[in-house]
Amino acid sequence: MTSRKILVIDDSRVIRVRVKEMLPPGNFEVLEAKDGLEGINLIRQELPNLIMLDFLLPKMSGWEVFQQIQQNPELRKIPLVLMSGRKEEVIEKIQEPFEHFEFILKPFEQKDLIGAIKSAMAKSKLPAKGTTTAAGITRSSTYSTGFAEIQVMQQKIMSMQAEINALKQQIGQIVGFINKK
Numbered sequence: 001m002t003s004r005k006i007l008v009i010d011d012s013r014v015i016r017v018r019v020k021e022m023l024p025p026g027n028f029e030v031l032e033a034k035d036g037l038e039g040i041n042l043i044r045q046e047l048p049n050l051i052m053l054d055f056l057l058p059k060m061s062g063w064e065v066f067q068q069i070q071q072n073p074e075l076r077k078i079p080l081v082l083m084s085g086r087k088e089e090v091i092e093k094i095q096e097p098f099e100h101f102e103f104i105l106k107p108f109e110q111k112d113l114i115g116a117i118k119s120a121m122a123k124s125k126l127p128a129k130g131t132t133t134a135a136g137i138t139r140s141s142t143y144s145t146g147f148a149e150i151q152v153m154q155q156k157i158m159s160m161q162a163e164i165n166a167l168k169q170q171i172g173q174i175v176g177f178i179n180k181k
Contacts, residue, residue, distance in 0.1 A: 004026075004028035004029070004050075005028060005029050005030075005031055005047075005048040005050075006029070006048060006049065007039065007042055007043060007046065007048040007050070008030060008032050008033070008052040009032075009036065009039030009042075009051065009052065009054060009057065010054040010057070011034055011035060011054065011056075011057050013034070015054070015083070015106070022110040022113050022114075024114070031048060034058075035057050035058045035060065036057040036058070036060030036061055036065045037059040037060045039051075039053065040068055043065075044075075047075075048078060050078065050079045050080075050117060050120065050121070051069070051078055051079070051080045051081070052081045052083060053065060053066065053081070053082050053083065054083050054084065055083065055089060055090050056086075056089070066082065076100070077124060078124065079101075079102075079120040079121045079123070079124040080100075080102070080120055081101065081102045081103075081104055081113075081116045081117060082101055083103075083104050083108075084105065084106060085106040087103065090103060100123055100124065100126070101120055101123060102119040103155070104116040104155075104159075108162065109162055111158070112158055112162050115155065116155065119154070
């Protein structure tokens with residue numbers, strides 16, 4: 001019996017399978033949804049331990065799914081990784097830094113995915129701005145914002161390193177092609 005559930009909501013079967021294959025083997029079950037409507041229904045039924053959400057989806061967009069998650073305090077606690085090949089469409093609707101979820105740019109490598117999941121899990125444990133802790137102390141947003149900014153910067157560094165590696169590979173291919181000529 002599995003103890004943790006990861007929900008991957010993406011209209012591309014290739015992405016759903018790729019995410020599933022990239023996850024380290026462990027004690028969890030991967031659930032899949034091919035559109036936003038199926039995704040939000042699975043979120044409510046299964047209450048997964050992590051949500052991987054594509055931003056551009058049929059039937060109900062990732063933006064609409066995100067809004068429904070944010071409106072429900074129980075669902076808002078679930079770690080969330082938002083995925084998209086077009087970051088500019090995401091930041092049109094949600095301003096950076098992303099304090100309560102993680103963003104990963106498609107296509108991504110396994111280390112980027114694992115880093116995004118770890119960051120999303122850390123961010124989900126942060127209290128909302130101005131919330132009161134169990135000890136009755138009101139936490140300022142400075143700590144949360146600072147921690148979130150560090151997490152965002154680390155993710156950007158990982159993303160930039162992945163882009164650099166991809167560019168190096170492309171340059172190598174071009175040089176190889178030129179050498180053949």
